[in-house]
Amino acid sequence: MANKRDYYEVLGVEKGASESEIKSAFRKQAKTCHPDLHPGDQEAEARFKELNEAAEVLSDPQKRAQYDQFGHAAFDQSAGGAYSGGNPFNGFSGFSDIFETMFGGGFSSGGNRNGPVAGSNLRYSLTISFEDAAFGVKREIMVPREQNCSTCGGSGAKPGTSPERCSACGGSGQVRVQQNTFMGSFTTVRPCTACNGSGEVIKEQCLDCHGAGRLKKTSRVIVDIPAGIDDGQTINLSGEGEAGHRGGPSGDLYVSIRVKPHKLFRRNGYDLLLDMKIPFTTAALGGEIQVPTLTGKVKYSIPEGTQTATTFRMRGQGIQRLRGKDKGDLLVKVEVDVPKRLSSKQKELLRAFGDALGESPGEAKQSKRTVFGKVKDAFNNE
Numbered sequence: 001m002a003n004k005r006d007y008y009e010v011l012g013v014e015k016g017a018s019e020s021e022i023k024s025a026f027r028k029q030a031k032t033c034h035p036d037l038h039p040g041d042q043e044a045e046a047r048f049k050e051l052n053e054a055a056e057v058l059s060d061p062q063k064r065a066q067y068d069q070f071g072h073a074a075f076d077q078s079a080g081g082a083y084s085g086g087n088p089f090n091g092f093s094g095f096s097d098i099f100e101t102m103f104g105g106g107f108s109s110g111g112n113r114n115g116p117v118a119g120s121n122l123r124y125s126l127t128i129s130f131e132d133a134a135f136g137v138k139r140e141i142m143v144p145r146e147q148n149c150s151t152c153g154g155s156g157a158k159p160g161t162s163p164e165r166c167s168a169c170g171g172s173g174q175v176r177v178q179q180n181t182f183m184g185s186f187t188t189v190r191p192c193t194a195c196n197g198s199g200e201v202i203k204e205q206c207l208d209c210h211g212a213g214r215l216k217k218t219s220r221v222i223v224d225i226p227a228g229i230d231d232g233q234t235i236n237l238s239g240e241g242e243a244g245h246r247g248g249p250s251g252d253l254y255v256s257i258r259v260k261p262h263k264l265f266r267r268n269g270y271d272l273l274l275d276m277k278i279p280f281t282t283a284a285l286g287g288e289i290q291v292p293t294l295t296g297k298v299k300y301s302i303p304e305g306t307q308t309a310t311t312f313r314m315r316g317q318g319i320q321r322l323r324g325k326d327k328g329d330l331l332v333k334v335e336v337d338v339p340k341r342l343s344s345k346q347k348e349l350l351r352a353f354g355d356a357l358g359e360s361p362g363e364a365k366q367s368k369r370t371v372f373g374k375v376k377d378a379f380n381n382e
Contacts, residue, residue, distance in 0.1 A: 004072050007054035015068070019059060026055040116248035119146070122241045123254045128225060130262035134294055134319050136227035143221050143253065146214045146242040152206035154243065156213035161204045168194035198246075214243060223255050228270065228322035231259040264292060270319045270328030277337040278302065291332055293317045300332070308336045 008015050011025040030051055031037070038044035057063045066074040122145055128137065148154035157163050165171040169192035177188050191197035205211035221240055229235075234256050241251025266273040278289055286304030290297045291314065300314060311333045318328025342350070 005050070007058055007067060010050055010054040011058065013058075017058075022055060022058050026051060026059075117245040118248045119242040119244040119251035121251040121254060123256060125256045125258060126223065126225075127258040127260060129260050130265065130267075131294060132225065133229050133231070133257070133259045134227065136229075136320075137225050139223045139225060141221050141223055141255070142218050143240070144216060144218045147217050147219070148243045149206060149209035149213055149215050151208040152213060154213040154247075155202075156206055156209060156211040157202050158204040158206050163198075163200035163202045166192060166195035166199055166201050168192055169199060171199040173197040173199035213245075221253065225257065226323055227320045228324070229257055229259075230267065230322075231257065233257050265294070267319060268331075270321050272318045272328065272330045274330060274332045275335065276332050277335045278306070280336055280338055283307070283334070283336040291330070293330060302334070306334060306336070308334065310334050 008017070011017075011022060011029065013021055013025045017025070030048065033041075033044040033047040033051070035041070035045045035048060057067050063074075122143065124141060124143060126139060126141060128139065132139075149156070152159060155163060166173070169175050173192055173195060174189050174197070175192050177190055192199070195201050202211045206213070209215050221237065223235060223237070225235065234254050237253040237255065239250045240253035243250050264274060272294070274292070276289075276291065282289060282302065283306045284304065286302055286306070288299050288301050291300045293314075294317075298314070298317065300312065302312065311331055314330040314332060316327050317330035320327045339346070
């Protein structure tokens with residue numbers, strides 16, 4: 001006898017599983033490998049047969065008792081056993097009934113396959129500048145999409161004619177096929193091949209769309225980008241996707257925004273971050289600096305003794321809140337710019353300055369007081 005997997009393992013249940021647990025396990029796994037859902041897939045077909053066989057045995061108390069005692073040998077033909085291949089669940093007439101119970105008739109009742117169908121959604125990636133994201137902008141984009149043929153109005157039929165009801169399916173777009181399987185006889189519903197599931201047959205096709213009822217065209221679409229939008233956010237344009245089928249609504253167009261980085265600013269939510277160098281003398285003595293913003297330079301007074309890495313907050317100089325009126329802040333992190341190349345006179349002045357502070361050239365003294373504090377005292381003592 002060929003090697004077979006344990007029936008409990010096949011269904012994924014414990015040996016003491018109840019009948020309801022076995023039924024539930026079979027339903028759950030059978031829907032993933034039924035041959036009707038995977039046509040031509042031999043692996044799925046073999047898996048379904050394996051599930052069917054395991055369920056047929058374990059759902060029958062007598063056969064289950066024999067299997068628990070003798071294993072697969074209880075049903076080995078050479079040992080006198082017999083696998084009947086009957087329906088494992090008397091409560092269901094076939095696989096379609098199982099799925100009808102699970103999905104409300106989605107596999108057997110058929111539904112209205114030739115009714116209106118919504119068009120497909122489309123996605124578009126749009127790159128904008130940092131300033132456009134901050135202040136908002138309108139941009140025109142070109143979107144290739146399927147649209148209803150203007151010649152036939154989307155019917156696919158030559159003007160003056162109309163599609164006719166399919167005689168093979170009676171206009172339902174579906175045909176019923178009866179099959180005999182290990183689980184018994186049952187009926188499945190499949191799309192009609194004569195009309196490709198549309199329920200209609202076009203005798204005289206439109207010359208422009210060749211019966212498709214739709215044409216691929218490129219259209220202009222205006223995208224209104226609101227102020228404050230951030231990188232990676234998406235704008236939904238309802239009805240700007242592809243045209244629907246048989247009178248269905250058009251799909252949507254999702255525009256994904258990509259924002260170019262700025263050469264000066266970084267964004268943190270609605271706040272702006274700016275790294276800025278300031279002169280050594282301004283840091284020591286304090287004074288006004290010209291701070292760049294998105295709307296131009298703004299004067300800002302910094303206190304004397306400002307240290308490197310000090311951050312100043314400029315209220316309302318950030319990004320406008322999305323669909324709001326107030327703005328975030330501008331956070332300016334300063335770096336004291338120590339001169340690297342000094343003239344002889346500048347060096348002489350700095351040495352004199354160091355002497356006034358009691359420092360020797362090249363000597364690094366440990367002090368709790370900052371250099372800027374000493375600068376302040378030197379100027380105050382004059």
